[in-house]
Amino acid sequence: MPLRLRLTLWYGTALALILFIFSSILYVITARSLRDAVDQSLEETAAAAVRSLEERGFLPLIDEDELMSQFPELARIDKFFQIFSPSGTITIRSPNVKQHEMPLSRQALEVAYSGRTLFESAKYPKEPPLRLISVPIIYRGNLLYIVQVGTTMDSVEQTLNRLLLVLLVSMPIALAVSLAGGWFMAGRALRPVDAITLAAQRIAGGDLTQRLTVPASADEIGRLTNTFNDMIDRLETSFRQIRQFSSDASHELRTPLTVMKGETELALRRPRETDDYIIVLESNLEEIDRMTRIVDELLFLSRADMGEVKMEHLPVPLDALVEDVHRQASLLGQERNIQVVLNATTSAVVSGDELRLRELFLNLVDNAVKYSRPGGTVDIALTIEQNHARVSITDRGIGIAQEDQPRIFDRFYRTDDARAHTKKGTGLGLSICAWIVESHRGRIEVQSKIGEGSTFTVMLPLASTPA
Amino acid sequence: MRILVIEDETKVGCFIKRALEEESYAVDLCEDGAKGLQMALNTNYDLLIVDLMLPSLPGLEILKGVRQARIQTPILILTAQSQVDQRVKGLDAGADDYLTKPFAIDELLARIRALLRRGSTDSPGVLQIDDLSLNPATREVTRGGLRIDLTLKEYALLEYLMRHTGRVLTRPMISEHVWNQDFDTFTNVIDVYVNYLRNKIDRGRSKKLIHTIRGSGYMLKAD
Numbered sequence: 001m002p003l004r005l006r007l008t009l010w011y012g013t014a015l016a017l018i019l020f021i022f023s024s025i026l027y028v029i030t031a032r033s034l035r036d037a038v039d040q041s042l043e044e045t046a047a048a049a050v051r052s053l054e055e056r057g058f059l060p061l062i063d064e065d066e067l068m069s070q071f072p073e074l075a076r077i078d079k080f081f082q083i084f085s086p087s088g089t090i091t092i093r094s095p096n097v098k099q100h101e102m103p104l105s106r107q108a109l110e111v112a113y114s115g116r117t118l119f120e121s122a123k124y125p126k127e128p129p130l131r132l133i134s135v136p137i138i139y140r141g142n143l144l145y146i147v148q149v150g151t152t153m154d155s156v157e158q159t160l161n162r163l164l165l166v167l168l169v170s171m172p173i174a175l176a177v178s179l180a181g182g183w184f185m186a187g188r189a190l191r192p193v194d195a196i197t198l199a200a201q202r203i204a205g206g207d208l209t210q211r212l213t214v215p216a217s218a219d220e221i222g223r224l225t226n227t228f229n230d231m232i233d234r235l236e237t238s239f240r241q242i243r244q245f246s247s248d249a250s251h252e253l254r255t256p257l258t259v260m261k262g263e264t265e266l267a268l269r270r271p272r273e274t275d276d277y278i279i280v281l282e283s284n285l286e287e288i289d290r291m292t293r294i295v296d297e298l299l300f301l302s303r304a305d306m307g308e309v310k311m312e313h314l315p316v317p318l319d320a321l322v323e324d325v326h327r328q329a330s331l332l333g334q335e336r337n338i339q340v341v342l343n344a345t346t347s348a349v350v351s352g353d354e355l356r357l358r359e360l361f362l363n364l365v366d367n368a369v370k371y372s373r374p375g376g377t378v379d380i381a382l383t384i385e386q387n388h389a390r391v392s393i394t395d396r397g398i399g400i401a402q403e404d405q406p407r408i409f410d411r412f413y414r415t416d417d418a419r420a421h422t423k424k425g426t427g428l429g430l431s432i433c434a435w436i437v438e439s440h441r442g443r444i445e446v447q448s449k450i451g452e453g454s455t456f457t458v459m460l461p462l463a464s465t466p467a
Numbered sequence: 468m469r470i471l472v473i474e475d476e477t478k479v480g481c482f483i484k485r486a487l488e489e490e491s492y493a494v495d496l497c498e499d500g501a502k503g504l505q506m507a508l509n510t511n512y513d514l515l516i517v518d519l520m521l522p523s524l525p526g527l528e529i530l531k532g533v534r535q536a537r538i539q540t541p542i543l544i545l546t547a548q549s550q551v552d553q554r555v556k557g558l559d560a561g562a563d564d565y566l567t568k569p570f571a572i573d574e575l576l577a578r579i580r581a582l583l584r585r586g587s588t589d590s591p592g593v594l595q596i597d598d599l600s601l602n603p604a605t606r607e608v609t610r611g612g613l614r615i616d617l618t619l620k621e622y623a624l625l626e627y628l629m630r631h632t633g634r635v636l637t638r639p640m641i642s643e644h645v646w647n648q649d650f651d652t653f654t655n656v657i658d659v660y661v662n663y664l665r666n667k668i669d670r671g672r673s674k675k676l677i678h679t680i681r682g683s684g685y686m687l688k689a690d
Contacts, residue, residue: 251547258569
């Protein structure tokens with residue numbers, strides 16, 4: 001069932017219940033107060049009659065004319081009165097009831113003997129419903145008379161019937177009007193939800209550029225719209241990153257493929273010297289190595305993303321590791337006449353995976369050697385700073401432009417200079433470094449000035465318990 | 468026909484250059500976008516091959532730069548991205564054709580021939596003057612139905628002459644379109660090659676096709 005219908009039905013049911021209770025209470029209270037008013041007027045009339053009888057020394061009143069002049073209120077059409085003897089026979093009655101038979105009820109007689117006043121509703125054949133009051137007149141312990149005053153309940157019943165009719169007719173009308181209003185309001189309130197649904201469908205169809213128009217009011221719909229837009233923003237960003245990543249990955253893989261395909265096709269176009277074939281095969285081997293490296297590194301990163309890379313958490317003496325890396329890097333540097341210097345070292349133990357940490361530092365030092373100018377120097381330093389081991393690797397090579405620095409840890413990101421400088425990079429090395437540092441709860445930072453060189457700083461938290 | 472290749476991947480650029488040279492094109496190779504644009508603006512190339520992803524200047528900017536300078540040279544773009552939008556952007560920026568890496572050398576050469584054909588007006592696949600015909604696709608040259616064997620440079624020179632029949636071609640024009648930038652313009656190599664061609668095409672024939680225009684250069688014409 002649609003929300004709009006459900007809201008309207010709930011609302012309608014609640015309203016119907018309220019209307020019903022309200023009407024019932026109204027009816028009951030009205031009926032009671034009308035009847036009370038009748039009873040009160042009967043009581044007053046009866047009291048007057050009793051008073052008058054008392055004044056006359058309880059003599060029965062014979063003369064009707066005198067009676068009427070004495071009690072003008074008795075002449076009113078809507079009231080009649082009867083005076084019964086203690087035996088229950090009529091002694092006197094007002095002229096407006098002469099033609100009617102309304103004997104004293106047994107209950108009234110019994111109550112009169114006990115000296116109490118009784119109200120009763122009576123219905124005699126061929127008469128409208130009546131309301132009667134019977135008042136005993138007792139003198140020195142003896143019941144002398146029973147004065148009965150009555151009136152018809154016609155007007156009261158009519159009023160109540162009219163009220164009932166009004167309620168029965170107006171209640172459904174009121175209910176229908178408010179149901180229609182509720183339906184309209186629910187529709188109005190839910191219209192933005194329909195708009196959101198439509199937009200969501202378009203977005204689900206692949207159009208991530210769609211945004212909802214934010215309503216001016218900061219109500220629930222406004223907040224929902226904002227939340228929804230924020231979510232689409234993030235989705236769009238991550239989709240763009242994925243697209244960028246797969247586009248970069250395919251570019252990096254296509255380049256070696258292009259080289260291999262092109263060189264091989266060219267070689268096969270006509271018979272060549274053996275040396276030519278050797279050159280092509282050697283070149284192809286290089287490209288195969290390059291692709292293997294890209295695929296390996298991609299695989300590593302995607303496994304790392306999936307949390308499938310096992311990491312040891314053992315105490316690693318960083319000083320020994322850094323010295324070892326320095327020895328290996330010195331050999332690398334010799335080929336290009338670059339001096340790798342271990343400036344400072346101190347005893348430091350971190351918790352982590354020695355193999356990964358070795359890969360991290362080798363990668364950074366290898367980069368530093370690669371981007372140095374021949375004859376240059378690479379400095380390595382290990383210090384301790386605020387419970388962290390701080391390893392910095394500084395080169396005086398080509399440097400990284402300010403605007404490129406935030407992006408060098410992105411996958412496949414290579415600055416133009418880096419591309420031009422070394423063709424062998426995969427663009428993934430620093431991404432892997434960043435991942436290793438992060439999985440050791442550390443930080444990696446770069447400070448660089450174009451043309452002057454770069455410093456990569458790795459901060460790793462020290463192991464709490466020294467090994 | 469002289470072609471400029473702007474491609475930052477050294478190996479890709481090298482094999483394209485070798486393949487084209489084996490097809491007797493004169494080829495200049497440039498690995499840098501900004502430098503490549505300067506070369507394209509300064510030299511009258513017959514065709515540009517531009518990689519879209521280049522250091523210092525994206526391929527698209529080269530296209531725009533070349534077209535803004537009102538240079539109508541056909542441009543073939545190379546792209547590693549298989550995305551349609553990159554190719555669309557390239558074509559809209561003034562490229563005439565594209566190839567997606569990795570590509571077949573035969574396709575590259577066929578597209579180059581097609582683009583060069585498009586450059587000169589209403590020229591069919593086979594170039595013909597009098598009874599001399601040259602087929603760029605097979606590089607077969609015949610005169611009066613007899614096959615003529617030419618070296619790469621001789622062929623390149625003849626193709627250039629045949630694409631501009633009836634026009635005086637100066638020595639600088641010939642050197643610009645038949646030799647690449649390493650060519651030393653102060654030598655008489657052009658005259659030597661024209662002589663080689665004369666020996667193979669006009670010798671022993673009553674109707675000479677290659678004419679020397681004194682003080683200017685050479686012209687290929689039927690009468």
